[in-house]
Amino acid sequence: MSTTPAVICLDLGGSFVKLGVMDAQQQLTILDQQKIPADSWPDFTALVSRMIQQHQLHFSTDSPLAISTAGIVAPDSGEMFASNIPAFHQRNLSQALGELLQRKVIVHNDADCFTLAEAQAGVGKGHKVVFGAIIGSGVGGGLVADGRIITGQNGLTGEWGHGPITLTEVDIEGETIRLPRQPCPCGQKGCLDSYGGARGLENLHRTLHDVNASSLDIIAGWQQQEVQANRTIQVWLQLVSQPLAYTINITGASLVAVGGGLASVTALMEALNEEVQRYVLRSTQHPLVVPGAFAHNGGMIGAALLARQVA
Structure with a gap:
């Protein structure tokens, strides 16, 4: 050093x-x-x-x-x-x-x-493989193994928010909800970024209910058990948790440190961790998905x- x-x-x-x-x-x-x-x-x-x-x-x-x-x-x-x-x-x-x-x-x-900071000095300290999931205005990520950033082709690694991977239907309490594939600024169609970040959450709420609301209002409504907001968050959790679990399975990460604005909502991160644990090949006793220590x-x-x- x-x-x-x-x-x-x-x-x-x-x-x-x-x-x-x-x-x-x-x-x-x-x-x-x-x-x-x-x-x-x-x-x-x-x-x-x-x-x-x-x-x-x-x-x-x-x-x-x-x-x-x-x-x-x-x-x-x-x-x-x-x-x-x-x-x-x-x-x-x-x-x-x-x-x-x-x-x-x-x-x-x-x-x-952000991922390197969490892996070396934050919530991922002591873990061999750490995935950093950014859930802010959009969705991004990074990967660190053995304390080193993994840099892939053209500088792209950990971009779990892009690619045509988003579910087109989810099952909520026995009801099947179908969702359109949304165009993404990256040029593809069906990226998680369209529904996964704060702007995506707002887009999802609008798609489900034809109502414009801020991500803060949607989350507040969910915490107060408001019907439409609760439905939106239930759908969001399914949409986000499955690609994140898939990412964990591929990378072998033993911890996901979450950054970005939505990471500050503790209850939402706890719910996301619970959903992810359902879909990974091997669930753990400790939380897999946790807010990062260095959010700012x-x-x-x-x-x-x-x-x-x-x-």
Whole structure:
């Protein structure tokens, strides 16, 4: 492990740039957050340079910069695919920022970074294989084995939210409910992402009841045993639990750490774990599906840990 006393951490999303620093004891301190200039490379690099300059007392000139970002990093070329952040879409972000800032820059996908954080220091610590399931506005994932991120072809691993796998009918209390396959922004039709995340939950509620409601209102209604919301969550649990159980069977993960907004709803995660245990080949006494310990800054923590691994 590197003896670098501090790692500069950046979290890049479609709305904000968050800056932090991880010290030698692996403690993360958030230093700044700014709205991201998502459409302009010059404005983006100027902001990052300025943020680092303003907080330079917290790290040294040879501290690496570890970046957790939305999007995919091509493992061979380093090219970014981040259509929601045009500022660095189709650029080698690591190389370009490294040359600009004159320091080592490590860039990786935020779901992968979250999973590494949970596997090394969070709820997955001590587990050989950890799957990270992001259930936020959409559905994503990452995979860590033996403390290392598994990076597949074209930088894609753990994308359980995509592919034409969603059930087209579910059975609820003896009633068969048929569901249409929804088009997905990825270009396919029938992806879990269409029904699985917070926006997907809203879409599912609208499909079932022809009613517009926010994911927060649907979950609150479910917890209050409101009839329509309860039906929506029952269907959601079937739709999400079966692909997740399938993912566990394939990867051999002994724990699924869940991140994203829906992970904060403890009762929903407990219900999801119960459903998943029904479908895996071998259920366990301990929970398989649990909320992650680093719901807010897991990407930054994982990116810093990755920087220490590769230094």
